[in-house]
Amino acid sequence: MREYVSDLLRRYGDDVPVFSHQHTVTHGRLREAVAGEAGLLAAAGVGEGSTVAVQVPPSFTRLEVVLALWTLGARVISLDPRFTPAERAVEHALARPQFVVRASGRSGGLFRERFELVTERRADGVPALTRHRLVQFSSGSTGTPKVIGRSTESVVREVLRFASAEGMARRGERMLLLNSMTASFGLLGGLLHALAEGVHLVFSAGQSAEEVQRAAARYQVDLVTGVPVHFARLAAAPDRAALRTVRAAFAGAEPMPPEVAESFARGYGFTVGECFGTTETGALTLDVAGTSRPSVGRPLSDTTLRVRDGLVEVALDESPYLHDDGVRRYADGWLRTGDRGRFDARGGLVLLGRSDSLVVVRGSNVDLTEVEAVLRSHPLVAESIAVFDGVVEAYVSAGADAPTEAEMIRWCTERLAEFKLPHRVHVLPVLPRTSGGKLVRNARVLAAAR
Known part of the structure; x- marks a missing residue:
C-alpha cells in the first residue's frame, strides 16, 4: 500500500486541483500536507504494520491522515467520529488499534476543512498480523458490526x-x-x-x-x-x-x-x-x-x-x-x-x-420489502422499514402532516393480505440511519428511536 499510494500522490502536477470546499487543495499542496502528517505520525511511533484507528471528522485533514498512514505502511482502521464512546469502545475492542488519531476538542458531523489532531497510543493494541491495510466495519444496519479487512491487492483492483x-x-x-x-x-x-x-x-x-x-x-x-x-x-x-x-x-x-x-x-x-x-x-x-x-x-x-x-x-x-x-x-x-x-x-x-426480508408469519411467507413498498406508497410517508421480531412491526417517517398509526394500518389493510399486515406502525419524524447512510433495520435500535 505504501508504494501504491505514494505513486498516486505523484501522478499530477502541483497546480492541478484535487479537493474543494470553501478553498481548493492542489496536488502539490496535498503532497506537502501528507508528508507533514506522515512526519508527525512517524515521530509518534507509527510505522510499517502499525494499526491506527482514524476517527477524525469529515475534512481535508481526515483524507490527508489516511493517505499519510498508508505512505508509512500502516493499517488504517476507519471509524465514524460521530459514534458514542460506547459504540467506539466496541470497535476498539474488535480491531485493537495501537494508535488512535482524533480531532482535539468537540466537533460536529459536518464537513470542515481542517482539524487539530491528537494521536494516542493504546497499551492494548496489536500490530497488523495480516496483509490487510484497510479495516472497516459493516454498517451494523441489522446487528453487531463485522470486522472487514481489505488487502492492498483488493483495494487496487477496486480502483481499477x-x-x-x-x-x-x-x-x-x-x-x-x-x-x-x-x-x-x-x-x-x-x-x-x-x-x-x-x-x-x-x-x-x-x-x-x-x-x-x-x-x-x-x-x-x-x-x-x-x-x-x-x-x-x-x-x-x-x-x-x-x-x-x-x-x-x-x-x-x-x-x-x-x-x-x-x-x-x-x-x-x-x-x-x-x-x-x-x-x-x-x-x-x-x-x-x-x-x-x-x-x-x-x-x-x-x-x-x-x-x-x-x-x-x-x-x-x-x-x-x-x-x-x-x-x-x-x-x-x-x-x-x-x-x-x-x-x-x-x-x-x-x-x-x-x-432476511423473507419471513414466515403463521405458516405463510411474507416479504418485508413488499410491506415497506406499500407503506411508502402513502402520500404522506417519506421512508419505511419493516422488521420481524415474532410479529411484523413497521416504522415510517413523515413530516408535519404525519398520518396516525390507525391511518397507516387502514392503508395497509386495503393493499395487503391479512397475514402480511404489520402488527404496529410507528410514525417518526425521521428514521435512524447508519454512519454510511443506510436505514437501520435492527429492531432494538428502531424501538429505542420511538
Whole structure:
C-alpha cells in the first residue's frame, strides 16, 4: 500500500486541483500536507504494520491522515467520529488499534476543512498480523458490526474497476462526493479514484438539498454521488439550474426507491444511477446513467457474481473477515452477500431484497420489502422499514402532516393480505440511519428511536 499510494500522490502536477470546499487543495499542496502528517505520525511511533484507528471528522485533514498512514505502511482502521464512546469502545475492542488519531476538542458531523489532531497510543493494541491495510466495519444496519479487512491487492483492483466503469468521473471532471468518508465508496470510489484519474472532488458544507445545490452550482460539478436519502432531499426541493452542469448522478449503500428516482428525474431532467456493492467486496455493479433499472447494472470488470438458491454470491480469493463470529458467510471461494437477486436477459443484476426480508408469519411467507413498498406508497410517508421480531412491526417517517398509526394500518389493510399486515406502525419524524447512510433495520435500535 505504501508504494501504491505514494505513486498516486505523484501522478499530477502541483497546480492541478484535487479537493474543494470553501478553498481548493492542489496536488502539490496535498503532497506537502501528507508528508507533514506522515512526519508527525512517524515521530509518534507509527510505522510499517502499525494499526491506527482514524476517527477524525469529515475534512481535508481526515483524507490527508489516511493517505499519510498508508505512505508509512500502516493499517488504517476507519471509524465514524460521530459514534458514542460506547459504540467506539466496541470497535476498539474488535480491531485493537495501537494508535488512535482524533480531532482535539468537540466537533460536529459536518464537513470542515481542517482539524487539530491528537494521536494516542493504546497499551492494548496489536500490530497488523495480516496483509490487510484497510479495516472497516459493516454498517451494523441489522446487528453487531463485522470486522472487514481489505488487502492492498483488493483495494487496487477496486480502483481499477472504477477507472474502467462506463460513465465514471474522468480526468479534469468535478465530482460532488456526498458519501461517508468512513465507507468503502468514499475512500475508494472517491479519494483513491480521484488521485488515480485526476478527478477534482468537491465537498458540500452540509447534507441539506440547499447546501448540496449550492456546492454543485459554485463548482459547476459534472457528477454527484451519494446515498438515496440525498437524492430524496434534492427531489423534494428541485432546483434544475443548480445542477445544470451535472451530466450524471448515482447512489449506493442501499437500493434506490423507484419513486425517489422518478421524482428526481422529473425535477432535474436526468436519471439517478445506482452502484451496488458491499463493504467486504467493494463495488460490484455500477450503472451511472440509471438506464438499467430495475437492475443495478451488469457486474463490473474483474468481478464474478452468481445467483445460487436465489441469493447473490461473489467470488473472492479469501475471507474478508478478521474475526469469526460463528456465521458462515464465506465458503469454497464464494461470499454470500445476503441479498436476494436474479440476472435479467441483458446480464443485469436485479436485487429482490435482503435474504432476511423473507419471513414466515403463521405458516405463510411474507416479504418485508413488499410491506415497506406499500407503506411508502402513502402520500404522506417519506421512508419505511419493516422488521420481524415474532410479529411484523413497521416504522415510517413523515413530516408535519404525519398520518396516525390507525391511518397507516387502514392503508395497509386495503393493499395487503391479512397475514402480511404489520402488527404496529410507528410514525417518526425521521428514521435512524447508519454512519454510511443506510436505514437501520435492527429492531432494538428502531424501538429505542420511538
